[in-house]
Every structure is written in structure tokens, then in C-alpha cells.
Amino acid sequence: MSQSALTISGVDKFYGPIDRGVHAVQNLTMEIDKGEIVALLGSSGCGKTSTLRMIAGFEEVSRGTISVAGRKVHALPPVKRNVAMAFEGYSLYPPLTVRENIAFALKAARLPKSQVDAKVASIAKLLEIEDILERYPSSISGGQQQRASLGRALIREADLHLLDEPMGQLEPQLRAVLRGRIKHFIKERGLTAILVTHDQTEANALADRIAVMEGGVLQQFDTPDMLKQRPANLFTGTFVGEPPMNVFEAYVGTAADKINLRLPDGLSLDYDKDAFSGSVRDELLKRERVVIGIRPYAVRRSKDGVPATVSANQWLGDQTHIAADFAGGSLVLVEHDRTRLELGAPINISIDPKNLHVFDQSSGMAISHGMELA
């Protein structure tokens, strides 16, 4: 019991009648430790906000249980859950100034005024909203409202801080600055936070662990590094990472001491059997068809590789993104030097088996990552 800040087990959310309404969250189970920052990452409509609202108590849990700091809370009203929340949209109380809105969150704590003022001042400095503290919500921008809402959540001492897209409306530079500060603030105080976002840069920068969601289903819950190195399935593989992983369907074949991964257009990636570890080779040979994935950073050009045709070439200032027509699809590779390649230029691609991610063709589950089984 001791260190778990949040335990969600077997939680379902239906909007409308159970089993017939919109199934927004499906059989969600996850455990978050005290002091951790966790990001809920997923595209719009995947159930992130629904999950957060169930934790906060604004949406009923259709099935399953939620515990905060060891207490079962899913049947308690929000007031009894001791969680703080920053909201995505309009949530400031219009008749109060920004300062009053933020200080308001401390009402229940009954602190002396001097202490409240000091806390508000430090939060305002952190979020760069000192100059709008005396303004009313209707007279400030969306981004400023969002920061005020964030301040109102962070200022509280709660068992859990829920941040729903807290920086969605901020300009990129400010967002980058605030990310660092907010992380420092949370870590310094040992708070536990769940951050909802659809921006993986933000998730990577802030979170200790990332929960990737899609279609109401938790796809993978792991550290940012592990998500990149060992995606559990095709979805996380292609969703996490920028630019996204290249994927191709391949037929597995053998000839002499070679393994051939046959791609469309009559192309084939040929490897020595020994290039794979024994267990990976066995898994590969069990199957007829697989999906292979390769990160753009891991694609190499080499003379004896498989042919492709350049379709776009972009120097981003610190790296080159090259897109190529390859095996009936498109392949992106990233190089660190400035590469001069004409459109339509032929190139040859080679892929080191150490960098190959293999997924099951029907279920999409990962089979192997490089030399190791998934």
C-alpha cells in the first residue's frame, strides 16, 4: 500500500448505458507511484480526459476501482478525494481576479493571508502570470487562463495532481520554458502528477513514465526510452517517435543460409541466418507474414542495399529528412549531415537487423526488437 499514489484496476467507462453506450475507456489498469510524473498520451478522443475525470470524480466509473493513496475513492464525491486538477478549457471563476482564483484553491487549507500571498506570488512567477494577477478571466487570453488554471492546481497540496492538457494553448517557446519549471516544481515538492497530452515532446520532457492510449485502450505504460526501444505493438511503434517509424509488410522466406524478408515490388531484405539471435530467428521462421518497423534514424544508405528513389529532401538545420519511394510505400530516413540528393535520385537502403522491430501481422503485437524477443 505504502508507495502507490494511484491504483486503477479494471476500469471501464461507458457514456450512456453500460455495455451499450460509448465505450470511452476499456478495462484500464495502471499503478502510479508516489512522486512520479505520468503522461497520458494519445490522439484526440482516445479517452484521456475521461480517465482523468473518473479519477477526479466528475465522471462515474462504470466498472472497476480507483484508489488514491491507498483509499478507494471511486465512489466518493470529488471533495473527498484530495486531488487537484488543472482544466483544459474555461474553468476560472469569472467574478474573481486571477489572484483570487488561484488563492481560492487554498481556501479549504485555511492558511494565514501572508502565507497565501507568498504562495500565489511564487506560483505566478513560475508561470509568468504576475502581470495579470489583478485582471479578470474575461480580459485575458486563452493561454493566460490556462496558466492561471494550472497555477490553481499546482498551488494545492493534494495526493494527486491531474493536469489536463495544461499547456495546449501556449506558444511553443513558453511551453518549452514552463515544462522545465513545472517539472522542477513537481519534483522538488515530491508531488505526484498525471499529465494529459497529445504532444509526445511534452510527454517525453515531463514524464517519468508514459501511458499510451488509443481507442480507450491502454497500449503501453513505460518509460520514454523503453517506449522507443521496445514498443509493445504496432500502434505505439508508429505513434511514439518523431518522425514516425517506417513500417512494411513482409513475407518471411528462407534460402540456403539466408533469411529473406520479401517486400512488395519484388524487393527483398536478405540477412544471414546468423545475423539474428536464435530465439528471434525461430519466431521469424514460424511465421509466413510479419510487419517490420524501422526508425528513420536507423535507416542507412549503402551501395549494396535495396534500391529506393528520393521523393523529398529537407534540411532542418541540424538534420536531413529524406523521404524515398520504397517497396510500394514511402520510407523516411534521417541523416545528421546535410545531404545533397536530387529528387528522383536513386539510393540504396540497408537496415541492420539490430534495429529491426518485428510485429505480428494480424495482432500487431511486437515479436522482436533487434536481437531480443519482445
Place this chain on the structure above:
Amino acid sequence: MEHTSLLERILRGIALTLVVVFFMFPIVWILMMSFQTNETILRIPPQLVFKPTLANYTALITGKLTTAAGTLDIAFMRNLWNSVFLSVTSVAVALLLGVPAAYAFARHKFRGSEDIAFTLLSFRFAPALLVLLPLTLYFQKLGLANTYIGLIWVYQLICLPLILWIVRGYFEDIPADIEYAYRIAGHSWFATFRKIALPLAGPGIAAAGLLAFIFAWNNFIFALVLASADKQPVTVGALAFITSSGIQYGQISAAIVLSITPTLALALYAQRYLVEGLSLGAVKG
């Protein structure tokens, strides 16, 4: 500001004047009639110049109506009081019931909530006469006929749907997150309703209350059928001016002036809220 030519402004002024004259004429005419005797009113052709008299108002306030056929007692002041009492109480009851209900309909979508809300609204579609006959029979059985309670009850048919539907819209326009933020900061939903939802919907509630008051005040048919003389509001009471010796236009006009004064005053006073309420500037940025 857009630029308008002089001609355009003049034309617009004329058009506005025409509209105002059109709408204000009956009221001004009635005001003038209320200071005249029946003889001057019925002169042909009608004349704009006359010697004003307060006789009509005196008759109404003292309750003695002098006609060619003798003196009649009229209960106009009593009617006026009935109108005030019935309208105020009905609106108060409707607000008490309707505002929490509107909040429930706005915030808690449950199965059939839309149907229930619509059914309540549909009370206003039914022709009053259709409802009245069975209602009269019921009320006589229940002993509610010709009581204030019975009338206030029936007036809910007018006030409640109006308040429910208008106020519900206002509650729906308040972003739910404002309430959630308050609740998660450690307040019960009831505290949230009182401290957040009610004040934010305040202008809307005032507007709805005002409209309901005007509708209740203007009601004629329910009171005509269900109330006898001592419980009747001014709308019904005005019938007393049609006497055996003719229609007392002067007194009718004075009665109309007196009876529209409260609603007019209220509307002018609450205009601010109506505008504020309709634009809902408080919540959206």
C-alpha cells in the same frame, strides 16, 4: 463604426419614428383617454385637446363608479392587489421549483430527462381552454376552486415551463469546468450550485422571472374561470367596466394605465439584467 451618409441617417430616423409611433400610439391614446370623461372620448371627430379630469382615477381608487344609471361598486383596487399577489407568488414558487430543476436538466443528463423537459414545455402548447374544463372539475372536487393556492398552482402552467427552459439554457452555457474546479477545491455540489451556478446564471434567472411575471400578470382565462370576484386579477376585473349603461372607456383606460404600470416599471428596471443576461458577457471571454 461604419460611416453613414446624412441621407441614410435621416431615412433611418424617419423609419424608427414610424415604428415607435405605430407601437406607442395605443398606449398614448389610452393614457389620454384615462384623463377624459366618456362624453369627450366618444366625441366625433375625436379631438386631441380636452380638459383633463382625474375622475376616472378617483372612481377606481374609491371603488365607486358613477354611471348614468346610478352608482356601482367596483373592486378594482382589490383586483390590482390580487394581480400583484398572484403574479409575485406564482413566480416565486416557479423559481423555487424551476431553477433547481433547470440545473438538474442542464447538468445531469439521465435517461428520459429530455422527454420530461419537453413534456413540461408542451404545457404551453396546449390551448388553455382545453386544460380548463377538466381542471375546473378537479378543482371543485379538491376544494381548490376559487382559492389563491389553486390559482397559483394553475399559474405554474404559465411560469414553470418558461423559467425551466430559459434558466436551463443559462446553466448549460456555464462551462462545467468552472463548477468542477470549485468542487475539487473542496466544496459539495450544493455549495457549488449556490455559490457558482446561481450567481453566474443570475441575470438569466432574473430575465426568466421577469418574463414569467409578465405572462402571469397578463393571464386572463385561468382567473376568469377559476376565480370569483374577490380573487380576480385586473385582467378579469376590467370586465366590470362593461356596465348596463354602456362601456366606461374612461375608467377602463385608467385601469389599464394603473395595471400596466407595475410591469412597465419592472421591465424598465430589469432591462439591464435582460441585456446582460442575454449576452452572458460574464463567462465567455
